[in-house]
Amino acid sequence: MSKLALKVTAVETLSPLVKRFRFESPTGAPLPVFSGGAHITVEMPEGEIVRRNSYSLISDPYDGSGYEIAVRREDRGRGGSRHMHTKVREGDEITVSAPANHFQLDLRARKHVLIAGGIGITPFLSQLKQLGMEQKPFELHYAARSREEAAGLKLLPGAAHIHIHISDEGARMDLGAILDGQPLGTHVYTCGPDGLITAVADQAARLGWPKTSVHSEAFTAPPPGEPFEVVVKSSGKTVTVKADQSLLEALEAAKVEIDYSCRGGACGRCETHVTACDGRILHNDHWLSEAERAEQKTIMPCMSRFKGARLELDL
């Protein structure tokens, strides 16, 4: 099994900024099933550039009849989500990767507490289905600014242990109340803006939760920035990274072999050794430690950029 050539069979507007897409096999063959929290990488060819963004699957993980994703349009991004919103239509062909998962449920947990902020609801939608099938105790908290923006409301089932917090209506999420007094063996999972992830981690630490019970997935696409150049050590070739391109995408376009999975700076797969650096690496990932960032000896090409005279990569 390698990449999957699928067909777009449904596009639905969920909120002013969020669209839902459904992909199916053109032959009707079943697609590989997956685990709650998994993502696929979607290819978006545009002229000479192929952008690739990873999106959490929101459909039933055990249903191979199709894959569904929800995409939030990021107008300040480098164009991937805009492409999905403006170019992709029902009936189009689309190439995606097989599902992979860097945000899986710990099935040993006695209870699962899921905390979503905004579009960070997406990985939990497939997890909810898995938790239902596995009959595991859970509670889900979904925070959004306004009801209009809360695309998740159209995707979430109504259930007693699903809690909606709309801050415009004064119903802010109280993390202390959510985390305090949970039974031993509870795991907490957060997906959303960095601020929310940090707030949950801080609150859990204050309550004495061990780190291994606290999980998160940051929701980020590579940021655009100033164009820059890198040198590929093995070939001596110089690769130019355009403003609306990630370093990983530029290397792929230059046919430099490089591994990847999440394309969001979380999984560590594309970690690349830096052999020369005269300038400053703009680290945008969640993978490297502060010390590793300061050393400037490794870079995550899926997210990070460079400003300076020369950057040489061990590729």
Added chain:
Amino acid sequence: MPNAEFSPSIDSRPTYAGLVSQGAAHGIMVADDAGAEALCDLAGSDASVMDHAHVLLVGAAAGTVARIEALKPRALHGAPDLDAATPLIKRLLSEARMGTHLYLAGSEGLMGLVSALATAEGLPLDAIQMEHRGSIARRMQCVHCKGITEDVTTDPFICSHCGLTLFVRDHFSRRLGVFQGVCVDAEAPGEVPETQEIRA
């Protein structure tokens, strides 16, 4: 006697970093007579840790119990041995909430058994602290008959269940809380190396 230091070994051999107060977090503390000393040192570093602690002393002398009592733990229980203590440990763990820390001090056998009980109840490993005190005797499982021999101090030793002569491995199962003992003369029955005291 401080936290015993063991010579470097293989990755499956547990190491014991020593007890550090987790402040206001709820604590369950289990110690034997030698391990109670580590609880005293812990309270010495942060007296308030005892305000949130359920302490369970296993096979401790009366004087030891009195010393712990003087530290004013939230609750103090005693049990003559680990078998007798097990139901209470399970009960405390099943009622515990996230944020509870488990402090274990004493022999490797006690720490191995109680941490195995705790992880089975859903307590993550990083919520368990251990400090080795007292005897370096090991709790050994015979890989052949699965019987457990407590307080093994020599290598090789005789399995108290099947009678085979076993050598003492550093391979340790956290799930069972035991080291592995394997027949020492399987290939040449009767060829048994000289018995030595186990060293740290």
Added chain:
Amino acid sequence: MTMQFNEESFRGDYTFRNSPAAIRRFPFPFDRDEYMYSVNIEQHPGGPEGSPFEFAFDVDEHYVAEMKDREITLAEDPMRCQSLPHMELAGWDLLELIMVSKARDYPELFKLSRDGNAWHWINKPLGIDKKFTFLDPTTLPCGPLEYITRQAQGDFALLHEREGNLWLDAGMVTSQADWSLDFDVGMNFFEWHAPVPKARKMGVFDKALKFLLAVTQEKSYRRLNWTMTVNPRLDTSPENYHKWGPEKRTITPENVGAKQFLRVELQTFWRLPRSNALAFPIRCYLCNLEDIATQPKWGRRLHRVLRDIDPDLAEYKGFAVNQKVILDYLSQFDDGAETSPGIFPD
């Protein structure tokens, strides 16, 4: 072509034998005249037609006899198959992977019909015809892992991913190279491999773990490992070491060619879909020195590998005590000629 299954035993009278065809397709593990640990990973399945690499789960002439041997071992010691509670889903994933693969690759031997979760499985060699509901354990006589691995050659480990590590949380292990599932179940990747000498220091397991964590549903992989066993015995468990250990001292110059076996593990790595666990099947192939030497390249190479091996490894691989007799025997097949690269016979 229908496959002929041997009637043979892996204990007691040891009537196990390899047909000439089985010898030629034996997965000889050395691609050069020396051996050191390496990760030596390739994509799987895929390989020459008829080789053990061709299909996802190789079925050969030993299939029925190996399954009978597993049944005997499990009857004596049911703890050779264990699954921690959170691993049942991974067991179903493995069951699906094996049933789908075998029905596709060996349609004359296995058949799988699926209507939603209503499944019908036919295993002709073992005479099994079973209708059950996928993901409903009450419709099988035992857990899904045990059910399917009683019908699949080799040992199976199921690894749970968490905290950046892989945890050995389930398995079926009856033909292992001297490690105990009952003892090791629940251990992480480094603890489980702790008794292997040297490798940690060389960073082999750090690299292997990194590689395994990166395995996705898109591609599966394999590697070969090896050890030496006296007599064609599958159950070389630590549990029964006191029973099979004495056999190791029965090697003589007269019987070494027939009694000393090269034991090769074909290890494969699969990311499972629903559980996101990794399946780690470890298929065991046995071939005695006599049969190996029927392929001149293998006879020459095995002599060189075993002669020049690090003494610690000879100890760990369990043949140090017989190394001299083995080398004396193999030296007759080593005329000093060059050997061709790769593992396949000339």
